[in-house]
Amino acid sequence: MRTRLGRQTVALERPSVILSRAAIGGRQEGEGPLASYFDHLSEDSFFGEKTWEKGESAMQKLALSKALEKGSLTPEDLDYILAGDLLNQCIGTSFGLRDFHIPFYGLYGACSTMGESMALGSLLIAGGFARRVGAMTSSHFCTAERQYRMPVPYGSQRTPTAQWTATASGCVVLGAEGQGPRITAVTCGKIVDKGVTDANNMGAAMAPAAYDTLSAHFAATGTGPKDYDLVITGDLGVLGHQIVGDLFAQDGVDMSANYQDCGMLLYDIQKQDMHAGASGCGCSASVLCGYLLGQMEEGHLKRILFAPTGALLSPTSSFQGESIPAICHALTIEK
């Protein structure tokens, strides 16, 4: 098993290539600093549909269609698609993808889904089981608010630790060969639950999972933060980002130079009044598929460690007094 480094990490002898990518966003994403990296920004939060849930599906449809179009590919060119989302029973995905007739493995990794789908997709390609795989996810502010918190029209007040669920979708097409950035190593996360119960402070709940997976990835690959142009978590926001830095500092590892979080980049946090930053599956997915891979294409980044985090709670588990289990999957992406 020469490609396995420790228990969680696989170094891909046959790296998968990111052949194509697409990022879709809504109005807030269009008003943020990364707007120019999106392929499509919709002023209409319904994306032309009658409900927000159908709108989220439309957004996934759009993301996959764009990624295929940009790669001059058809749905038939994909051997598998791996995807999931935050909605109960992942309906954003099942309804978004049903018309494409692509063999489908459904995932639930909460906001870590972009990492999970790319990791499993890379392993399917590296194992010789697929030539091309689609990996994608989405989130939508309005569907998430009414499912996890309060219907948007109630106008509930948000705590300072709260984050703003991105209305966004990201999709990559991975290939066994071709031109593009390569996924050279993947680390599968473990469920980590340090007892945080505040569902309005996801950053604190997820930070220990990010620390756990990044530590495992560094140890397995013999690398440290300095070996990457950027180490970037998914949607920890301002607080979670700080906690990850603190946890590594306790180990004597300095993350200050090149550690960022997608949740701190998607919006102008002050100007757009986004409290602790962005969150949602679509946050890390769209920041990767827009800004980060764009920066790699433009030559500003050569090697990044992409590590989206997910909080594996539900409103029911919180009502029942449970703490918040979290997970983080990490991938090395290099040019």
Place this chain on the structure above:
Amino acid sequence: MRTRLGRQTVALERPSVILSRAAIGGRQEGEGPLASYFDHLSEDSFFGEKTWEKGESAMQKLALSKALEKGSLTPEDLDYILAGDLLNQCIGTSFGLRDFHIPFYGLYGACSTMGESMALGSLLIAGGFARRVGAMTSSHFCTAERQYRMPVPYGSQRTPTAQWTATASGCVVLGAEGQGPRITAVTCGKIVDKGVTDANNMGAAMAPAAYDTLSAHFAATGTGPKDYDLVITGDLGVLGHQIVGDLFAQDGVDMSANYQDCGMLLYDIQKQDMHAGASGCGCSASVLCGYLLGQMEEGHLKRILFAPTGALLSPTSSFQGESIPAICHALTIEK
């Protein structure tokens, strides 16, 4: 890519071995004809916990613990665990597995999850990325009723086409080597939606997906129903089973000899008044991990085609007038 047969099927040159298995059930499962094949049957629907949701997590914990114990394994012996369930955000799984600290890929395949987890687990092993993988799922009558339909104490009447969600969990440990039945081919399903909107007739909604995947599997592997001792779908129940037979009959394929459905086997449908039969992720999972693999062990079955089906709807999608997308993943298991 010599192991790929067509777009959906992989013939595993390095078959994965089912090293261990466990089936857990509740009271109704204990009163059914397959009771003796379960490893543990609980009279207490709460499995010692304070809520049914926590009970479902306890059931998954028990299933994994039993499977590890029966295989003389520890959690550290598993490189990955692949699992999911029906609860919103799959909390049966995330809370059930959080104490095991095993690298985790979360899945959402509704009632097809046992097939999906075993398929992906087999591919991870066949690719050389894991030595041992846990694959599992669960469902619980009381958690499913209050989430999908009505809280149990309301005593709502059930339509004749309705099925009974199994309170059950199944877990297998797959290995790269060792003794046991082998998974020799896996077929990944596509999302199929033929426009059925009746959420009380899941069999009809899922049957076309089962037909689609089984057809693809037969075509890719050059086999037909007669090449298996048993072709068995997951939880189509009496109606869905009939529809699959009818669809194949239209193609001139006779399924009457050896085609069964786990949903028709788990309970004594008449005596236990189960309407169209059993359903839920735990149905096919526990029937496989108890009865079917037991029958293989006893030498009554040598080669089966296991094809669990899932309905990828949510209460929200039904309220919004949507039809029911479905999926089915299939595996050849042989001694």
